[in-house]
Amino acid sequence: MPPPATPPRPPAEPVRQATAGWQRELADAVRDPGELCRLLAIDLPLADEARRSAAGFPLLVPRAFVARMRKGDRHDPLLLQVLPVAAERQVAAGFSADPLAEAAALAAPGLVQKYAGRALVLATGACAINCRYCFRREFPYAESGATRAGVEAAVDAVAADPTIQEVILSGGDPLLLDDERLGRLVERIEAIPHVRRLRIHSRLPIVLPTRVTESLTAILAATRLNTVMVVHANHPAELDAAVAAALARLAAARVILLNQAVLLAGVNDSVAVLATLSERLVEIGVLPYYLHLLDRVQGTAHFEVSEDAAKCLHEALRARLPGYAVPRLAREVPGEPAKVWIM
Numbered sequence: 339m340p341p342p343a344t345p346p347r348p349p350a351e352p353v354r355q356a357t358a359g360w361q362r363e364l365a366d367a368v369r370d371p372g373e374l375c376r377l378l379a380i381d382l383p384l385a386d387e388a389r390r391s392a393a394g395f396p397l398l399v400p401r402a403f404v405a406r407m408r409k410g411d412r413h414d415p416l417l418l419q420v421l422p423v424a425a426e427r428q429v430a431a432g433f434s435a436d437p438l439a440e441a442a443a444l445a446a447p448g449l450v451q452k453y454a455g456r457a458l459v460l461a462t463g464a465c466a467i468n469c470r471y472c473f474r475r476e477f478p479y480a481e482s483g484a485t486r487a488g489v490e491a492a493v494d495a496v497a498a499d500p501t502i503q504e505v506i507l508s509g510g511d512p513l514l515l516d517d518e519r520l521g522r523l524v525e526r527i528e529a530i531p532h533v534r535r536l537r538i539h540s541r542l543p544i545v546l547p548t549r550v551t552e553s554l555t556a557i558l559a560a561t562r563l564n565t566v567m568v569v570h571a572n573h574p575a576e577l578d579a580a581v582a583a584a585l586a587r588l589a590a591a592r593v594i595l596l597n598q599a600v601l602l603a604g605v606n607d608s609v610a611v612l613a614t615l616s617e618r619l620v621e622i623g624v625l626p627y628y629l630h631l632l633d634r635v636q637g638t639a640h641f642e643v644s645e646d647a648a649k650c651l652h653e654a655l656r657a658r659l660p661g662y663a664v665p666r667l668a669r670e671v672p673g674e675p676a677k678v679w680i681m
């Protein structure tokens with residue numbers, strides 16, 4: 339099969355001042371598949387395959403995340419989330435570049451509005467990690483306003499719409515903004531009288547826990563807005579002591595912590611893994627929120643778990659865990675007024 343036409347993803351915004359520890363760690367993230375294979379003592383031919391399969395969406399993984407992978411195991415569930423593989427080059431029916439029709443949901447530059455009362459600001463197009471299953475892996479960030487000017491326009495649009503009570507910072511990963519920029523953005527949002535809640539969608543506390551700096555928690559503790567952070571962990575091995583400590587710092591800043599996971603074949607499609615993930619999340623103060631069915635973006639078909647299999651897993655999970663530890667099984671369907679709850 340020919341590879342899908344993949345427009346190049348915009349490069350990560352350059353780290354302007356690599357002063358904070360997390361910024362240095364990000365600059366030092368693993369980008370070369372050969373280096374990743376050597377670090378993990380796995381077959382080097384996998385690196386050649388990864389180079390061929392990474393067009394437009396390269397390997398990117400912080401060393402703090404690599405350190406949680408098992409050496410010598412090419413099927414490690416964390417590795418599978420980040421290593422490009424040949425299956426990404428196959429064209430699969432029903433998989434497309436923008437499966438959630440987000441381009442059509444742009445209410446203003448940098449502002450995605452799908453659901454009543456909420457609006458999502460594309461704070462940046464960059465991430466600290468490139469998850470192979472990412473539903474925005476082909477999203478045209480620059481053209482959609484995920485830029486400084488776009489963020490300004492997005493906040494202006496929120497200010498002009500009194501129905502918006504909750505602003506969601508997303509991306510890319512909004513915590514890639516440095517604290518100075520993030521602080522200014524939060525100040526601008528909290529100055530809008532009709533906005534009551536701030537939600538931040540970020541994988542950074544999981545993959546680069548040093549990002550949860552004192553100045554970040556000070557910003558979040560000081561805002562008048564109720565603040566919710568939805569982190570993103572798919573497997574219990576992602577949740578080490580440094581992650582737990584970072585999440586505890588956020589909780590101490592009165593941030594409500596939720597987790598969303600994506601159900602991924604080979605990574606977490608077992609009751610034992612999902613149950614352990616939920617138990618570990620609760621142990622470190624995070625409520626399991628959503629277990630998403632895969633968004634069908636091209637190049638990700640090998641991760642898909644069927645809806646029937648997902649329902650079976652979820653039923654088994656409910657039989658095993660208290661209700662508060664069971665994430666809602668959901669799928670996003672373009673045009674629906676809310677996420678579709680499968681179970």
Ligand code: SF4
Nearest residue numbers: 465468469472510541
């Ligand atoms: S962190 Fe989120 S937005 Fe970034 S690549 Fe992973 S899934 Fe996509």
